[in-house]
Amino acid sequence: MTTALRSLRSAVSSAHMEGPGSENALTLPPGKGHLQPGQEGGGGGLKMRGLPGRAALGDIGNNAAPLNRGGMNAKKDGLIRKEPLKPARALAKQKGTSNLLPAQPHVEHPLVGGPTTRSKSMSSPEPMEVVEMAETASHGVMEVETDGFHGVNKSIPGPVEDIDEDDRENPQLAADYVNEIYAYMRELEARQNIRENYLALQGGKVVIKPKMRNLLVDWMVDVHTQFSLLQETLYLSVAILDRFLQVKASTLTTKQLQLVGVSAMFVASKYEEMYPPEIGDFVYITDKAYTESQIRKMEITIISSLDFELGRPLPLNFLRRNSKAGFVDAQAHTLAKYVMELSLVEYRMAHVPPSVLAAASLGFAMKVLDSSNASLVDLWTPTLVHYTSYTLEDIASSLMAIADIVQSINTEDDNNAQTESGTSSSSSSSSSKKRLRAVKTKYSSKKFIKIALLPQLRESVTKQMAEGHF
16 A cells, blocks of 8 residues: 555656646546546536536536535635625715815925925825815805816806805715806807708708797607606707708608607607607607608618717706706796797797706796896896806897797687687687697696796786896
8 A cells, every 4th residue: 555655646746747748647547536528517528527517607606605614624725715795785875075185286396496296295284274275265256167168257256156065075966067067068059059040041942841840849749748758858859850950951841840850859768768768659659650660760860960969958957057046946947947848849949059048948937936026137146147157138038039939828828718718710820829739738737836827927027028128
């Protein structure tokens, strides 16, 4: 036995020195632990005899290593076993760190004159110094970095309130650079603008008329409501429609107009919705007037014509910021959304920049709901001027147009009421306008606190604003 053990040890030592590819490499005799070719295995053609087989992907790293529950000595086995960490039940909600010291800027040496980096001798300010620096910066003027964007004031003067002051500790609100975001959005809306009266600018070959466009948008509002889509989807759908029509209206027929509208909403749904409607839903909503293939083909045409630029800012984005700056309540915000959505249906308002439309809509809502009969000049505070970047004079024309739209709806309602009572004969123009009621019907529901039925909308203040008296 001693001779056999010595021979085995010699063979093992020789195999270790020569390597597996050498002629002297160790070859185990047939028996337990020998690999026999041709046997069924978990994925290779080899199976270790004498050891239990495994299921496919059963033991190759998908499962965690077993714990040392049997009293196995890790040092004797040559293994290092660590107890796995138990995952936390839920992520703890963390507040913003308040003890971070501000980064020190490069210091210009008084003798050399060039920028130098911080040396070890330059100590960071103590926490008390940081607090004093923050308090000093809060007095008088608060600086706002612009990073080259237009439309953002470099400083907030004394009368202007910092509406982001309470949001500093919430990183999701991006309070440190929210002003730069909105400045970039204003530049973006200028680059992706819609020209005024764009259908007439394409020459006499255009068969699409403004009334056709208005009727289509009114139908899109209905479809949007039936599908229960996000508000952003509707605004983006109309923006895609107008931007496409201003470059391709001359190539379209009247029969293709609804196809453009449903395809625009199909694209917007993919862009905004987490679960957008399927293409079959849009085929169904058009009463199968168009096939899936036609919608896909028009989708490609729209995206190509817009050069894949679908990120045009929406009026809704600006309205949320403006409402925050105006410190308005939910009623005023909803009323602003109502008149802003009424403007979507109007072709004459298609060219108004989203930021201007949002500001004018908020100004209209504030004036209508103001019980003190104050002038809009007083209601449009320096804080609103700062964050909207518009004075009352800048939004006056859009404000008058919005008031005129609301006034027209009031007149139509009166005419329709007289027609139903038999005191007045119906006209073709009245019946034509009666069909564009999707927005008012939508905002007359409880979901929108019946804001369209607000009595103040029928008071003289609306007519006064339509005439330019603010």
